[in-house]
Amino acid sequence: PQVWVDAGTQIFFSYAICLGCLTALGSYNNYNNNCYRDCIMLCCLNSGTSFVAGFAIFSVLGFMAYEQGVPIAEVAESGPGLAFIAYPKAVTMMPLSPLWAALFFMMLIFLGLDSQFVCVESIVTAVVDMYPKVFRRGYRRELLILGLSIVSYFLGLIMLTEGGMYVFQLFDSYAASGMCLLFVAIFECVCIGWVYGSNRFYENIEDMIGYKPLSLIKWCWMVLTPGICAGIFIFFLVKYKPLKYNNVYIYPDWGYGIGWMMALSSMVCIPLWICIKLWKTEGTVMEKFRKLVTPSSDLKMRGKLGGGAYIAAINDCDAKLKGDGTISTITEKETHF
Numbered sequence: 001p002q003v004w005v006d007a008g009t010q011i012f013f014s015y016a017i018c019l020g021c022l023t024a025l026g027s028y029n030n031y032n033n034n035c036y037r038d039c040i041m042l043c044c045l046n047s048g049t050s051f052v053a054g055f056a057i058f059s060v061l062g063f064m065a066y067e068q069g070v071p072i073a074e075v076a077e078s079g080p081g082l083a084f085i086a087y088p089k090a091v092t093m094m095p096l097s098p099l100w101a102a103l104f105f106m107m108l109i110f111l112g113l114d115s116q117f118v119c120v121e122s123i124v125t126a127v128v129d130m131y132p133k134v135f136r137r138g139y140r141r142e143l144l145i146l147g148l149s150i151v152s153y154f155l156g157l158i159m160l161t162e163g164g165m166y167v168f169q170l171f172d173s174y175a176a177s178g179m180c181l182l183f184v185a186i187f188e189c190v191c192i193g194w195v196y197g198s199n200r201f202y203e204n205i206e207d208m209i210g211y212k213p214l215s216l217i218k219w220c221w222m223v224l225t226p227g228i229c230a231g232i233f234i235f236f237l238v239k240y241k242p243l244k245y246n247n248v249y250i251y252p253d254w255g256y257g258i259g260w261m262m263a264l265s266s267m268v269c270i271p272l273w274i275c276i277k278l279w280k281t282e283g284t285v286m287e288k289f290r291k292l293v294t295p296s297s298d299l300k301m302r303g304k305l306g307g308g309a310y311i312a313a314i315n316d317c318d319a320k321l322k323g324d325g326t327i328s329t330i331t332e333k334e335t336h337f
Helices: 002-015 021-026 035-068 080-091 097-130 140-158 164-175 178-209 216-238 253-267 269-280 285-292
Strands: none
Touching: 002 035, 002 178, 002 216, 021 097, 035 080, 035 178, 080 097, 097 140, 164 253, 178 216, 178 253, 178 269, 253 269, 269 285
């Protein structure tokens, strides 16, 4: 079962699910972009890349296990130990080892850079769309990117100190934990499949791409995906063990406290916002729930609305706020550039 937990965590990070990256990049697309095709292509390319990369990684680990005469599980652990200890050591055993070592670390640098492009863009896009009057003037968007990069740079310097690896493992195990993403994914599926409605969302996609996707996708939104995520999340909590660096060093209690604070900083937002909305909504408890789980009647969207008629309304995904605060039409859509 632990393999399923690790696999689920890897899938979430590999596909950037629940990180906002795909949502930010998708906001640049036109309304009629074939998102269904893009999703299938993304899954095939990402899984294919991981499959091919497995040959390069496990062949090297198998070679090192054979040379050292130890089981492959004892060669190196996953994470930084594999990237900065085991694999570079294996490269030194190859012909032209200086060349391969230089290419390997150049690959790591470029891999880290292009990964940060999307992560930074998702944050910048969200902030700019939330406060268009502030950041869509002059070079304020560029200044926001500069400020975010500087803050991230100084935070990263902490992990380059003598004890930086301990801090890195703490961030990696809690702040970037798959448990947080699983928690968010469960609520996203519930909101799409049961609150907004799987049929309504299915019709929206049909109106965008011009044909009906596989109907099984509705059952994935409603049952399959949230069920699997909930099962993995519960197993993760049941089998939880305190973090140990290199399976030796035990963190102090305040270290675990900081780790859980980082993990809960993203997870607690959902129940906290639910409580705030329940508190502000008028009526009895049941009336509050009924109001809050019903899609807003003034939700602007294209497509089939009541009686199957097609209307050309302004869509929140296609319309952006102008500098004066008014909503631009679809043809006057602004880009983020």
